[in-house]
Amino acid sequence: MRALRYFFAEAFASLWRGRGAALLSILTIAAGLFVLGFFLMVNTNVQRLVGRWGQAAELSVYMREEATPEQTAAVRETLNRSGLATSIQFLSKDDAKTEFSRDFPDLAGAAANLQRNPFPASFEVRLASDAGGAAAAIDALAGSLSELPGVADVRYDRRWLARLNAMIGIVRGMGLVIVLMLALASALTVANVVRLAAAARRDEIEIMQLVGAPFAYIRGPFVVEGLLQGGLGALGAIIALLASFAVLRLRLGSFVAEAVGVPGVAFVPATLLVLLVLGGMGLGCFGGYIVARSVR
């Protein structure tokens, strides 16, 4: 406890003595962690979006103009037998036109003036939410439906959702590489600032070595100094994130809700924020430890 008190007292004193360099270091960490936090925030919202779209994923079976009632019944029968659908809704050509006019009121007039109804009749099928695990079965169902007489086309949302997920995975990987590089840069910045502090305290260190002070007492303050820089940097990043979040929600919240159907923008979950602070402290510790290790 006495040792910890000493580490923190010395670390705070050292930070205060070299406050210019320390501030620069804290800002660098804050910038790095802000990028990471922003990345987490975007990721959180994209996950929500994909999750929501995934839940709303539908299979659409478009019928030919000339499809007979028997062919339509055969399609319904196939869907019922599959056991993958939670709801099946048949939209006649007229229903499709009405729905279009409701969804796109600006174009409703144009649709009403058409000589003939161009909208095909269709089955809108909602798949079970756990159907993602039965992708092969859905693919097989879509394949067999498209071969049925009277069927013009089968659209399956999950295919492009899978593609979207794959793309998100790639972007996430690239983001992770950038974040790792920023983390390394932050750790090196802390190390350099702590090295400056070590140089400023070389007389003290020499005396400590001569009187036989334990290594923990010699090195501890440097590690704690890095830890404090990392922690303060992380807090700075969170404050900047909160500010960005407030601005984004104010400026883009309603736009996002309308454009992609997700209510508002979500902030980074609390557990990730805690991890962000711990990560910042860890980075700082690592930077401080690099210097502390060289003090013998």
Add this chain to the structure above:
Amino acid sequence: MIEAQGVSKMYSRGVYALRELTLRVDKGEFVFLTGPSGAGKSTLLRLLLRQDVPSDGKLVVGGRDLAQLTQRQVQAYRRSLGFVFQDFKLLPNKTVLENVSFVPRVLGMADSQQQRRTFQVLKWVGLQHRMNAFPLELSGGEQQRIAIARALVNDPIIILADEPTGNLDPDLSLEIMNLFREINARGTTVMVATHDRELIRRVGRRAVTLDHGHIVEVA
């Protein structure tokens, strides 16, 4: 207490700072190391502080061969020493009190014990009234007394001093030597390196004269 058995210290390109030095210092003894610059006085003190190890021979302190000590044992060994340097090595941004209490503090001593020991030694060197001053506000003699107080605060069994009066005038030098005599009278082994032969004569203790790394005279 201190036993050097054929100790040699060779630096690069075959230059010897000490050559087959054999010396014995008993517990509670006061010994001067003297000789011209480059004679090997400071090298011997460096070896005794375990900042370096002999190239050859054995240096034994309190029954421990210094070359065989692990890092942790070196730390423990140094806690039994006090050191005083010509340039005082005081921390300019700390007060007298902080400079002296720095040692027990970094050795993990309890706060109450730190304070008690610090006041004791400051009183002993006669500078308790200057405890809130900074080193640069003090005279050379006062600064060296602070350095001595710092060396004593840990209650060492050996005091090593490298040219402790090198920056002081003759009167102050004698005053500092009298402090060392008092320390020695309390049972602490004292080894002082100095080239000031007049001072040695006035203090009147055993003097080991070195030249080119050899002992040339013991008086």
